[in-house]
Amino acid sequence: MIMGMVFLVFFSFVVAASAGNFNQDFDITWGNGRAKILGNGQLLTLSLDKISGSGFRSKKQYLFGQIDMQIKLVPGNSAGTVTAYYLSSLGSSHDEIDFEFLGNVSGEPYILHTNIFTKGQGNREQQFYLWFDPTKDFHTYSILWNPQTIIYSVDGTPIREFKNLESKGIPFPKSQPMWIFSSLWNADDWATRGGLVKTDWSRAPFTASYRNFNAQTSKSSSAGNSWFTQSLDATGQARIKWVQKNYMIYNYCTDTKRFPQGFPPECSLSSKL
Numbered sequence: 001m002i003m004g005m006v007f008l009v010f011f012s013f014v015v016a017a018s019a020g021n022f023n024q025d026f027d028i029t030w031g032n033g034r035a036k037i038l039g040n041g042q043l044l045t046l047s048l049d050k051i052s053g054s055g056f057r058s059k060k061q062y063l064f065g066q067i068d069m070q071i072k073l074v075p076g077n078s079a080g081t082v083t084a085y086y087l088s089s090l091g092s093s094h095d096e097i098d099f100e101f102l103g104n105v106s107g108e109p110y111i112l113h114t115n116i117f118t119k120g121q122g123n124r125e126q127q128f129y130l131w132f133d134p135t136k137d138f139h140t141y142s143i144l145w146n147p148q149t150i151i152y153s154v155d156g157t158p159i160r161e162f163k164n165l166e167s168k169g170i171p172f173p174k175s176q177p178m179w180i181f182s183s184l185w186n187a188d189d190w191a192t193r194g195g196l197v198k199t200d201w202s203r204a205p206f207t208a209s210y211r212n213f214n215a216q217t218s219k220s221s222s223a224g225n226s227w228f229t230q231s232l233d234a235t236g237q238a239r240i241k242w243v244q245k246n247y248m249i250y251n252y253c254t255d256t257k258r259f260p261q262g263f264p265p266e267c268s269l270s271s272k273l
């Protein structure tokens, strides 16, 4: 009995410790030493200087999942830099679920830019300010992706939902497995105030940090409330409304200049898009 308990404690420790090891879950894909896995796989850093950015990719592909990553963004003057963190399949009709963090001069707000591609087609941008300074601490950025819905969350607060509206003729990602990608790169031709503010290379290298990656992919759950069948409850819907009212700064579904002939069909089919 005691032995069993000791074993159980030891076993759960091993399981917990092996969840989120960057050495096991990711490969550094570019940057010539600018991306680093540190602390026995517990921390990953990307950096950018005038010569190159850097990036990593998951070893595995995912077809649905509850995927969480803690990120601490480039501090100080990060104008012109973009930290992209996204799920994507490959090819011309790929699916993609994006977080992109657009840097800013010190003290001015980052923009969280989101987009969703289905069958190679994106143009579904929504942008947000955050309700905290994302450079001071690690915060959790999550994607819940199941056959019914895609929900973006920040520290557990849902900010965006893309529902499966296939029955209305709108493609939904559900058959192409995706990798997780991240990269830190220079985009000062467009990122900060539409390209007006340039990257200050005297501040380089710029560094973003990652920790506590966790991907739930097992479809069943003994508790019965698996991520696989989850949808937004009333509280979640109220939270999304709060974020959209107070922090959303761009929504393709209200951009009449861009869509003079009428909005994409999903815009009118779901008020929560």
Ligand SMILES: *[C@@H]1O[C@H](CO)[C@@H](O)[C@H](O)[C@H]1NC(C)=O
Residues within 6 Å of the ligand: 102, 103, 104, 105, 108, 109, 110, 111, 191, 192, 193, 194
């Ligand atoms: C940067 O700060 C300016 C001024 O507050 C703001 O208009 C802009 O949305 C901020 N973010 C980016 C990425 O440009």
